[in-house]
Amino acid sequence: xxxxxxxxxxxxxxxxxxxxxxxxxxxxxxxxxxxxxxxxxxxxxxxxxxxxxxxxxxxxxxxxxxxxxxxxxxxxxxxxxxxxxxxxxxxxxxxxxxxxxxxxxxxxxxxxxxxxxxxxxxxxxxxxxxxxxxxxxxxxxxxxxxxxxxxxxxxxxxxxxxxxxxxxxxxxxxxxxxxxxxxxxxxxxxxxxxxxxxxxxxxxxxxxxxxxxxxxxxxxxxxxxxxxxxxxxxxxxxxxxxxxxxxxxxxxxxxxxxxxxxxxxxxxxxxxxxxxxxxxxxxxxxxxxxxxxxxxxxxxxxxxxxxxxxxxxxxxxxxx
Numbered sequence: 001x002x003x004x005x006x007x008x009x010x011x012x013x014x015x016x017x018x019x020x021x022x023x024x025x026x027x028x029x030x031x032x033x034x035x036x037x038x039x040x041x042x043x044x045x046x047x048x049x050x051x052x053x054x055x056x057x058x059x060x061x062x063x064x065x066x067x068x069x070x071x072x073x074x075x076x077x078x079x080x081x082x083x084x085x086x087x088x089x090x091x092x093x094x095x096x097x098x099x100x101x102x103x104x105x106x107x108x109x110x111x112x113x114x115x116x117x118x119x120x121x122x123x124x125x126x127x128x129x130x131x132x133x134x135x136x137x138x139x140x141x142x143x144x145x146x147x148x149x150x151x152x153x154x155x156x157x158x159x160x161x162x163x164x165x166x167x168x169x170x171x172x173x174x175x176x177x178x179x180x181x182x183x184x185x186x187x188x189x190x191x192x193x194x195x196x197x198x199x200x201x202x203x204x205x206x207x208x209x210x211x212x213x214x215x216x217x218x219x220x221x222x223x224x225x226x227x228x229x230x231x232x233x234x235x236x237x238x239x240x241x242x243x244x245x246x247x248x249x250x251x252x253x254x255x256x257x258x259x260x261x262x263x264x265x266x267x268x269x270x271x272x273x274x275x276x277x278x279x280x281x282x283x284x285x286x287x288x289x290x291x292x293x294x295x296x297x298x299x300x301x302x303x304x305x306x307x308x309x310x311x312x313x314x315x316x317x318x319x320x
Contacts, residue, residue: 001053001085008050015043056088063127067159077159079126092122124162128155128232131177135238138182140205141189145242148205150181151235152220158228166227173229180219188212190241205239212236265305273300 022036060066060081068075069091078084135149154173156162162169191206203211217234277293
């Protein structure tokens with residue numbers, strides 16, 4: 001088409017020169033005006049055709065595509081990069097949303113806020129884009145208010161759906177990301193509330209980042225499929241309790257840590273007391289009856305489980 005366009009321009013110039021030559025000879029001889037004007041008219045027609053054909057050239061960079069619409073009918077998508085040519089009558093702007101205004105009466109004046117008026121370009125980027133969501137407050141599965149945020153990497157894979165099935169696919173992605181994040185956050189608990197086998201095996205937002213990210217990506221793929229958008233990755237960037245319950249949850253976590261530590265200490269102390277009493281009895285060091293064994297076990301438990309160092313009291317007289 002580039003060669004054909006150059007030929008059209010060259011033909012137009014040649015016809016114009018020929019028409020001027022014919023008109024000059026007709027001025028001298030008094031004849032040939034009709035042939036001269038006919039040739040000039042043909043030159044103008046060829047020039048107009050060349051200009052129209054030139055309007056069909058466009059360039060695409062890597063990672064771009066052009067949606068071709070002829071008189072409101074979708075004709076296809078050009079994805080090849082470089083200098084391309086398509087029908088000059090393909091639309092360059094795929095419609096324009098009408099501007100909407102909302103008026104607010106303030107005294108005798110009326111304020112208007114523009115809510116629309118955005119044009120849809122025919123050239124669409126196919127490159128990967130990143131949506132960095134803001135922190136939002138949601139309730140987890142247990143009803144606890146938490147703050148959560150996500151980052152999503154997405155790209156357009158179906159240009160026809162992105163342009164024709166939704167008004168603005170970028171705004172659509174932004175809204176659906178927030179909706180999907182709220183849904184996923186409400187399905188899982190923030191963390192394990194109790195230290196038992198049932199709760200420890202459940203998926204939580206804090207402990208199972210990979211599983212939650214996979215669930216969020218699957219939810220976004222399902223929601224963004226009507227817009228021709230594919231999600232490549234979705235990750236949580238922020239996760240914390242809401243400020244109003246952060247202190248209470250911190251105290252709960254501290255209590256759980258103290259209980260878990262006490263449990264380990266008691267288990268270790270019991271095994272040590274049992275080992276001490278068994279060794280003393282088996283080796284014949286001390287012959288314990290039940291009362292002495294209970295007293296010895298009580299004293300050892302106090303020494304082993306106490307937070308401060310034990311202060312022994314030595315009995316200088318009889319044990320009784």
